[in-house]
Amino acid sequence: MTELLTRTPVPGAVAANPDSSEVRVNMSGAPGDSSGGASSRRSRVNSHSHSHSHGHSRPQHHSNSEPELDPTDSDLDSGEPSASLSELRCLFRWLQKSLPFLIILCxxxxxxxxxxxxxxxxxxxxxxxxxxxxxxxxxxxxxxxxxxxxxxxxxxxxxxxxxxxxxxxxxxxxxxxxxxxxxxxxxxxxxxxxxxxxxxxxxxxxxxxxxxxxxxxxxxxxxxxxxxxxxxxxxxxxxxxxxxxxxxxxxxxxxxxxxxxxxxxxxxxxxxxxxxxxxxxxxxxxxxxxxxxxxxxxxGEHTGTAATRSQCSEAGDVCPICQGDYREPRALLCQHIFCDECIALWFNREKSCPLCRTVITEKVYKWRDGATSPHLQIY
Ligand SMILES: [Zn+2]
Ligand SMILES: [Zn+2]
CATH class of the missing domain: 1.20.190 (Delta-Endotoxin; domain 1)
Structure with missing residues (x-):
């Protein structure tokens, strides 16, 4: 029967738990002694170890001031910040599990x-x-x-x-x-x-x-x-x-x-x-x-008035849109002159004068370009 007697070098630990300053580690695991084989082995490996009143076998744990609470404390520490994360993980796992079923259903x-x-x-x-x-x-x-x-x-x-x-x-x-x-x-x-x-x-x-x-x-x-x-x-x-x-x-x-x-x-x-x-x-x-x-x-829309011959000759007798002679010339509010058909086609898409950008019509009427609304009227 081998007995290891370790004396703690940390005074704080002694003050907190004086009874645990001395640890008896029984290699054979005597009844009443809670320290197991792992602990005793560790005690031997870490010869400088602090007191081990209990045989928790976490190698990274060195503080023994509250040896009873240590395991639960560490669990809580790792659990609380990632609570939402673990819920998500749970959901993800559920989805992962039910994915085949969903595929079958689809x-x-x-x-x-x-x-x-x-x-x-x-x-x-x-x-x-x-x-x-x-x-x-x-x-x-x-x-x-x-x-x-x-x-x-x-x-x-x-x-x-x-x-x-x-x-x-x-x-x-x-x-x-x-x-x-x-x-x-x-x-x-x-x-x-x-x-x-x-x-x-x-x-x-x-x-x-x-x-x-x-x-x-x-x-x-x-x-x-x-x-x-x-x-x-x-x-x-x-x-x-x-x-x-x-x-x-x-x-x-x-x-x-x-x-x-x-x-x-x-x-x-x-x-x-x-x-x-x-x-x-x-x-x-x-x-x-x-x-x-x-x-x-x-x-029809009121986009302008019929232009006189003198207005047309002032403008150079050339329609700025078709670059040809005026056909039924119309003068817009901004006094720019275009063929009636040219400017009517222009206002199918635009609402301002093609030369000076003066707004002539209040809005562009949709659907003049032959488009059909893709909106699905369900109700
Ligand atoms: Zn023209
Ligand atoms: Zn203009």
């Missing part, structure tokens, strides 16, 4: 709704393609290709017909004329589906009208008037898009919880009325802007 959803997803992607890409091409054709003006416009029109018609043919049993085209389709169990997702499809089809419809406007001979619709026609078409399309989801959501809200009896029905009617009021308020604002567009379409 795969299942994708397979289950493959057709719906494909239709959605198809509609969106068709929209992007046609929208970009119509804008290009409008930009090209007299250099635009009628063939390209015809192709876009046919593309839109065939996409629409293909879609309605695929879902012929659902009679989704009813939504276009504000009827509800004959989908069984008109639930939330079915409504969303019908509203989304209808929204795209209405966009296609009005894009088709824009193609027709481009196809008309320039003697019928001049390039000067083309911007206004396109603007009116787009505004009409937006009003149609805003009204189309109204009957669907109204019916959905009214029939909500109908099976529960009278209270459910009352709640449904209340919700539907609130929706109707909000919708009508929105439509009121939209109609105001639509009427403004119609007014501009009918009377």
């Amino acid at each position: 795969a299942k959803l994708v397979i289950q709704h493959a057709l719906g997803l494909a239709v959605g992607i198809g509609l969106f890409t068709t929209f992007l393609y046609v929208n970009k091409n119509i804008q290009t054709q409008v930009f090209l003006q007299d250099r635009h290709s009628k063939l390209q416009c015809l192709w876009l029109l046919l593309f839109l018609i065939s996409s629409t017909l293909l879609l309605y043919y695929t879902f012929v049993t659902e009679t989704l085209y009813h939504c276009l004329i504000f009827f509800t389709p004959t989908i069984e169990a008109l639930g939330f997702w079915e409504i969303l589906w019908a509203v989304g499809i209808t929204n795209f089809i209405i966009k296609f419809l009005f894009m088709g009208i824009k193609c027709l406007i481009l196809l008309l001979p320039s003697s019928l619709v001049t390039y000067r008037a083309q911007g206004r026609w396109l603007m009116l078409t787009e505004e009409l399309g937006q009003v149609h898009q805003a009204i189309a989801p109204l009957p669907l959501w109204f019916r959905y809200l009214v029939t909500y919880q109908e099976t529960d009896g009278a209270p459910g029905l009352t709640l449904g009617v209340l919700l539907a009325l609130v929706y109707l009021i909000l919708k009508l308020l929105g439509l009121y604002g939209q109609c105001a802007s639509f009427l403004k567009t119609v007014r501009i379409f009918l009377i």
Whole structure:
């Protein structure tokens, strides 16, 4: 039986715990003595060691003033500052564990709704393609290709017909004329589906009208008037898009919880009325802007007055935009003179004089460039 007797050289430790100044380390681990083999081995290695009243085997611990609390203290020290971090780590670990399940779930959803997803992607890409091409054709003006416009029109018609043919049993085209389709169990997702499809089809419809406007001979619709026609078409399309989801959501809200009896029905009617009021308020604002567009379409914008012959000769008889002789010259507020058509096309995109930047119109009316709003009118 080997006994190690160490005497502490630290006076503080003695003062704090005088009883522990002497440590008996029993190599055989006698009962009652808490110090184990590891401690005794360490005591031998660190011959200069301080008192070891307990056999905590942390080699970096040298303070023995409070030997009982040391392990817990060190745990708390490392735990408190990183509490939020450990929570995050926990969350991350949970996510890491559930990631395979989420992937499986996504795969299942994708397979289950493959057709719906494909239709959605198809509609969106068709929209992007046609929208970009119509804008290009409008930009090209007299250099635009009628063939390209015809192709876009046919593309839109065939996409629409293909879609309605695929879902012929659902009679989704009813939504276009504000009827509800004959989908069984008109639930939330079915409504969303019908509203989304209808929204795209209405966009296609009005894009088709824009193609027709481009196809008309320039003697019928001049390039000067083309911007206004396109603007009116787009505004009409937006009003149609805003009204189309109204009957669907109204019916959905009214029939909500109908099976529960009278209270459910009352709640449904209340919700539907609130929706109707909000919708009508929105439509009121939209109609105001639509009427403004119609007014501009009918009377045109006041951008300047007809220039006299003397004004034109003062300006050098050359239009600064087309660099040619003046055709129906118009003098702006800033007295700069341009051809009527040149300056009208300029104001399709800008609101100031091309020469001196004097602001002539209060705002640039959108949609004159043939663009269609990508905004999806869901409700
Ligand atoms: Zn000109
Ligand atoms: Zn000017």
